[in-house]
Amino acid sequence: MLRWRRRTRPRPWWLLVALFGMAALGPSSGATGSATQGLTAVIYPAAKLSVPASVGMTAASGKFSSFQASLPISYRVRSTAMGGGNIAVQVTSDFSPTGGPSAGAGAGALMYSCASASLGTPCAGTQVAAPNSQTPVLAIPAGACTGGGGACSPLDPNSVTINFTLSDDPGYATGSYSAQLTFVISST
Amino acid sequence: MSRTVLTVVLTTLALASLAQAQFNPSGTTTLSVNVGSDAAIQINTSNTTMATSGGAFSSDYTGQTSFIYKIRTSYSGGTGSITLRVTSDFNAGGPSVATPPTAGDALTYSCTVNSPGTGCSGTLTALMSAATSVATFGSNAKSTKAGNTGSTSWTLTNDPLYSTGTYTATVTYTISAA
Numbered sequence: 442m443l444r445w446r447r448r449t450r451p452r453p454w455w456l457l458v459a460l461f462g463m464a465a466l467g468p469s470s471g472a473t474g475s476a477t478q479g480l481t482a483v484i485y486p487a488a489k490l491s492v493p494a495s496v497g498m499t500a501a502s503g504k505f506s507s508f509q510a511s512l513p514i515s516y517r518v519r520s521t522a523m524g525g526g527n528i529a530v531q532v533t534s535d536f537s538p539t540g541g542p543s544a545g546a547g548a549g550a551l552m553y554s555c556a557s558a559s560l561g562t563p564c565a566g567t568q569v570a571a572p573n574s575q576t577p578v579l580a581i582p583a584g585a586c587t588g589g590g591g592a593c594s595p596l597d598p599n600s601v602t603i604n605f606t607l608s609d610d611p612g613y614a615t616g617s618y619s620a621q622l623t624f625v626i627s628s629t
Numbered sequence: 630m631s632r633t634v635l636t637v638v639l640t641t642l643a644l645a646s647l648a649q650a651q652f653n654p655s656g657t658t659t660l661s662v663n664v665g666s667d668a669a670i671q672i673n674t675s676n677t678t679m680a681t682s683g684g685a686f687s688s689d690y691t692g693q694t695s696f697i698y699k700i701r702t703s704y705s706g707g708t709g710s711i712t713l714r715v716t717s718d719f720n721a722g723g724p725s726v727a728t729p730p731t732a733g734d735a736l737t738y739s740c741t742v743n744s745p746g747t748g749c750s751g752t753l754t755a756l757m758s759a760a761t762s763v764a765t766f767g768s769n770a771k772s773t774k775a776g777n778t779g780s781t782s783w784t785l786t787n788d789p790l791y792s793t794g795t796y797t798a799t800v801t802y803t804i805s806a807a
Contacts, residue, residue: 489652498662504669505699505774508662515650533657540704541664551660598652607662611699611772615707619661626654 488526488581488628490516491598498607508607514578515598517587518560518628526561526581526628528601532572534621541618542607545572551620553605560585560599570605570622578603581628668700668709668806671776681787690785694800697776698746702766702806709766709806711746713738713781715757717799722792724785727757734786736798742779745770752784760803770806 491514498508520526532544532551544551551570555563561581568576579601588597672694679692702709715726715736726736736755740748746764753761763781 489654490656491650491652492656492658494657495659495661498660500665504667510660512658512660514656515652517652536662542662598650605660608774609664609667610774611667611701611776612774613664613701614704614769614771615664615666615701616704617661617663619659621657621659623655623657 484519486520486524486526486628488516488518488520488626490514490528490624490626492624496605498605500609505609505611507609508605510605512603512605514601514603514624516560516579516600516626517598518581518626519586520581520583520628522584524629525583526585526626527577528561528579528581528624528626529575530570530578530603530622530624531575532570532620533623535572536618536620538616538618540614541616542610542613542620544570544620550610551605551607553603555579556602556604558599558601559596560587560594561601563601567606575625578624585628664701666701666703666707666709666806668698668702668804669776670696670698670711670802670804672696672802677783679783679785686787686789689787690783692783693780694783695778695780696802697778698742698764698804699772699774699776700745700766700770700804700806701772702768702770704769707766707768707770707807709746709770709804711742711763711765711779711802711804712760713755713763713800713802714760715755715798716801717797718757719796719798723794723796724788724791724798726755726798729786729788730790731786731788734788736786737784738781740764740779740781743777745772746777746779748779755800763802766806 496510496512498510501507501509518526535544536542542550552567554567555578558579561579563579564577586593587599674694677692677694679690681688681690700709718726737752739752740763742748742764746766748764749762
């Protein structure tokens with residue numbers, strides 16, 4: 442009759458490791474040796490960003506002055522010594538429903554400026570966000586890297602702020618409107 | 630008990646990791662704006678000079694005040710208005726809105742207001758005791774971005790009882806939208 446017997450004292454783990462190690466060495470030769478192993482790490486340029494899922498614009502003081510909003514962008518980037526990178530934005534879905542503002546209405550319906558970049562150079566002046574093309578947000582220099590100290594930026598992640606301005610045209614019908622913006626980061 | 634605590638801790642850690650910013654090669658954000666009713670008015674004629682023409686007392690004093698308005702009323706059920714009120718009467722000795730020297734003397738006006746406004750009908754008498762209509766607006770009334778124009782044409786009775794001199798009154802225009 443077969444009987445199972447419960448093992449109450451398992452073998453120590455280090456004993457098993459030692460046994461396997463001895464088996465791998467084989468018969469003792471009484472000699473020692475050394476070997477070297479080269480390790481090569483190829484670090485590629487990389488870039489990623491994070492933006493809030495939504496941001497609400499609020500009316501500035503004054504009648505029909507403008508709507509404003511600030512959007513912080515966080516990013517991590519590494520560029521090569523001869524490369525660089527950038528962050529760009531595009532209006533991928535215009536304001537809806539119809540009857541309100543439109544980024545494609547011309548005359549700079551949705552404008553923005555860039556500020557407070559902790560790594561790189563923010564866009565200059567006032568930009569017009571467009572539905573049919575990417576427009577600049579940030580220029581990333583060669584040899585840039587997020588965090589890590591030394592030659593890298595001490596901050597992790599890095600950040601830049603976009604300040605949006607939307608003209609308050611009396612021709613907009615009252616209501617709530619929303620648009621979708623896509624930010625893209627790249628580095629070489 | 631300890632299992633419950635462990636579960637809570639693990640759940641908290643899981644939620645915290647989800648709450649952290651997600652980094653990707655691209656990201657999207659939804660930009661939203663709530664456009665409400667609003668209105669503004671600019672009086673272009675800061676000083677309206679009223680003058681008379683023709684023979685002695687044959688015509689009243691007349692003048693015109695022009696303005697630009699911007700308005701946006703609610704899409705549904707919205708209303709708006711432009712009104713005026715004499716907030717400072719003519720100085721003593723001359724014409725008066727509140728206490729004219731002769732019954733029937735009055736400061737009256739008519740309105741010309743471009744769409745989407747509807748100008749006041751006929752001739753109205755300006756008052757100190759109440760605001761009177763210049764224009765009205767209906768639902769979803771929207772001016773141009775630069776604003777639309779309007780004017781009030783004034784008439785002041787030319788009463789011989791007025792002492793000679795220069796008299797000034799202040800009229801305040803108010804625009805509103807809902």
